[in-house]
Amino acid sequence: MTGHARPRTTRTAALLGAALLLSACGAQGTAATGADAGPPRPGGTLRLGISSNPDCLDPQQVGTNAALNVGRQLVDSLTDQNPETGEITPWLAERWEVSPDSTAFTFHLRSGATFADGTPVDAAAVKTSFDGIKALGPKSLLGAGYLAAYRGSTALDPATVKIEFSVPSAQFLQASSTMSLGVLAPAAYAGTAEQRCQGTGLIGSGPFVFESFQPNREVVLAKRPGYAWGSPLWGHTGEAYLDRISYRVVPEPGVRTGSLASGQLDAITDVQPVDEPQFTGNGFTEPVRPNPGIVFNLTANTTRGVLTDAKVRQAVSKGINRPEVTSTVLSSNYRAATSVLGSTTPLHADLTKELAFDQQGAQALLDSAGWQPGPDGIRVKDGQRLTASVVFSAVFNQNQSALELIQQQLRKIGFDLRIELHTTAETTTIQQSGNYDFLWFNTTRADPDILRQLYSTKSANRSKLTPGPLDEALDQQAATVDPATRGPAAERAQRLIVEQAYVIPVFELTQVLGVGPTAHGIEFEASSRLRLFDAWVSGS
Structure with missing residues (x-):
């Protein structure tokens, strides 16, 4: 400059x-x-x-x-x-x-x-x-x-x-x-x-x-x-x-x-x-x-329905073709997510491999969890359909188009994603009540502590987790400005969130x-x- x-x-x-x-x-x-x-x-x-x-x-x-x-x-x-x-x-x-x-x-x-x-x-x-x-x-x-x-x-x-x-x-x-x-x-x-x-x-x-x-x-x-x-x-x-x-x-x-x-x-x-x-x-x-902070994502309520099973959440993550979303619905100015944090966020960890599109891997996970293809292509288990809804608002013009494409992608692995459009005020109320399967949103902040604000069990806890290793990592990154300690803790937090599919990142808002x-x-x-x-x- x-x-x-x-x-x-x-x-x-x-x-x-x-x-x-x-x-x-x-x-x-x-x-x-x-x-x-x-x-x-x-x-x-x-x-x-x-x-x-x-x-x-x-x-x-x-x-x-x-x-x-x-x-x-x-x-x-x-x-x-x-x-x-x-x-x-x-x-x-x-x-x-x-x-x-x-x-x-x-x-x-x-x-x-x-x-x-x-x-x-x-x-x-x-x-x-x-x-x-x-x-x-x-x-x-x-x-x-x-x-x-x-x-x-x-x-x-x-x-x-x-x-x-x-x-x-x-x-x-x-x-x-x-x-x-x-x-x-x-x-x-x-x-x-x-x-x-x-x-x-x-x-x-x-x-x-x-x-x-x-x-x-x-x-x-x-x-x-x-x-x-x-x-x-x-x-x-x-x-x-x-x-x-x-x-x-x-x-x-x-x-x-x-x-x-x-x-x-x-x-x-x-x-x-x-x-x-x-x-x-x-x-x-x-x-x-690109905005720093939390990318556009599906945040799972891990206490609800089929999303209580980590294999189901992980299959959903593998079943989303992120580059197809950016190239079809958006433009070359938008980046496929490489972590739960955007690439311009300090202490961002590159988890591109963990977020790779893998349709066969997704199907294998669902097979191992006992979900079998149903007559309409949506998987079933013990009479239950493999389905979950996502709550979103139109704060970004491409939200609905992106979710409709994700819905099509997930049908190919036998998952039925139901899309629910609400006003911003209604979405906020639903989020605060915890009455959701998936939330679709992004949050801008140029610091990794946004993860603690949204996903710590001591804070907003949007994935409805119980205390565990993620809290420990989030607390460690909040405890010091020393990058030798803070950096590894922030990376651990991102890995836990992505690998357990508490959050399914899709693309960075730009x-x-x-x-x-x-x-x-x-x-x-x-x-x-x-x-x-x-x-x-x-x-x-």
């Missing part, structure tokens, strides 16, 4: 950040366009088409990409994460120390950073912000998990804050780089959480400030004058280039792509596979980056943008959300 990164990384920060190096790279982090556009030009408005309405703008509360792509521009974080290496680097904190048991994190703040209301970003403000996130409880869709064991924060002096947890929480170092734990001004908490959702009192220290929000139509952010404390990972210092960012809500994919092609928009998110060929030439570019010839410098941060500090626009 080009630019003027300030050499602020201390030895302590560098050593701790090294714990989060990626095991697999290849992400495309920069969306630069127009090789002849010349140097960046300050000014102008980036017209960005987004696929859904950001129901809440407060990054501490929301979990959707549409909202987080707005919130990232409004708030700074204690740390940043390099999207190419996974390393945790300074931002609002110049350096930090982590206790040997990973229960206490002491951050030393840089000087000079202020919130949009002019108040300083000091230790007292950080404490107020983290206490505020914790007080949100389940309203903080991502932060609640990051701060599940949060005990509290202490301002040791104006420039030093100590954040403590009741159990080892190595994951917090990466969590501190996210917009979900972005720091808001103390004045932001004078109003209600609902008011912050609509932008009222949403006061951050980021390079942009909130200007207006028309639900289902447009969100407008404006440049923060005098901003001068950006992350060293960014491409330039000082203020953002853009005067404004206009997020235009355009749910219909065809309208979104048409608006970009006609010049009514400068860039769009969520380009659909069928539309991708439009933006691979003629001055257009198509930046892509962010695919369409960028027109007038837009430049749009980038992905480590969680594959947009970073627009270095973005700029040129004349057509």
Whole structure:
């Protein structure tokens, strides 16, 4: 990446950040366009088409990409994460120390950073912000998990804050780089959480400030004058280039792509596979980056029906032809899963061999478990059909098509996968109740601790497991930032999940943008959300 990164990384920060190096790279982090556009030009408005309405703008509360792509521009974080290496680097904190048991994190703040209301970003403000996130409880869709064991924060002096947890929480170092734990001004908490959702009192220290929000139509952010404390990972210092960012809500994919092609928009998110060929030439570019975290998968409830049998779950995994799913339903921009974690996740383990398509192996497993072909091709045992349902919502446009192809693939081994479409709210309720066979979903996070959050018996436990070796591995990876310990523990956890088919990974969600010839410098941060500090626009 080009630019003027300030050499602020201390030895302590560098050593701790090294714990989060990626095991697999290849992400495309920069969306630069127009090789002849010349140097960046300050000014102008980036017209960005987004696929859904950001129901809440407060990054501490929301979990959707549409909202987080707005919130990232409004708030700074204690740390940043390099999207190419996974390393945790300074931002609002110049350096930090982590206790040997990973229960206490002491951050030393840089000087000079202020919130949009002019108040300083000091230790007292950080404490107020983290206490505020914790007080949100389940309203903080991502932060609640990051701060599940949060005990509290202490301002040791104006420039030093100590954040403590009741159990080892190595994951917090990466969590501190996210917009979900972005720091808001103390004045932001004078109003209600609902008011912050609509932008009222949403006061951050980021390079942009909130200007207006028309639900289902447009969100407008404006440049923060005098901003001068950006992350060293960014491409330039000082203020953002853009005067404004206009997020235009355009749910219909065809309208979104048409608006970009006609010049009514400068860039769009969520380009659909069928539309991708439009933006691979003629001055257009198509930046892509696979999401880190949990890939799209079938998570099995191991206490329900035929899925109580490991051989059945393993047969389902072998019976899915993942490359066929990506090549038929998606595009070459999407990767077949190589683990339960996406390939851009730090400490990802490559389990390609374990996830190979093996129809004969699947049939042999079912034969050995006593499942015999029935009259309609679906296997039976003791009068019971080999069937299970999958609950999903249409948060990703290709979900139903992907599941229909998987359904066809599994029929060839004699397994009947029933597909149940629900609203997002209904799916959440079903997931919380445990009333499902399979769940189909993905979850974005650039840290392997997302496995503990979702599959530990002490946490969400989506596979309904009993305490055992997986808990041990998940606890070990949470206990230290030392990669010599954390890496092997994270790999053990991934292997157990895949080999026992608690989770059946299928493909990695990928962010695919369409960028027109007038837009430049749009980038992905480590969680594959947009970073627009270095973005700029040129004349057509």
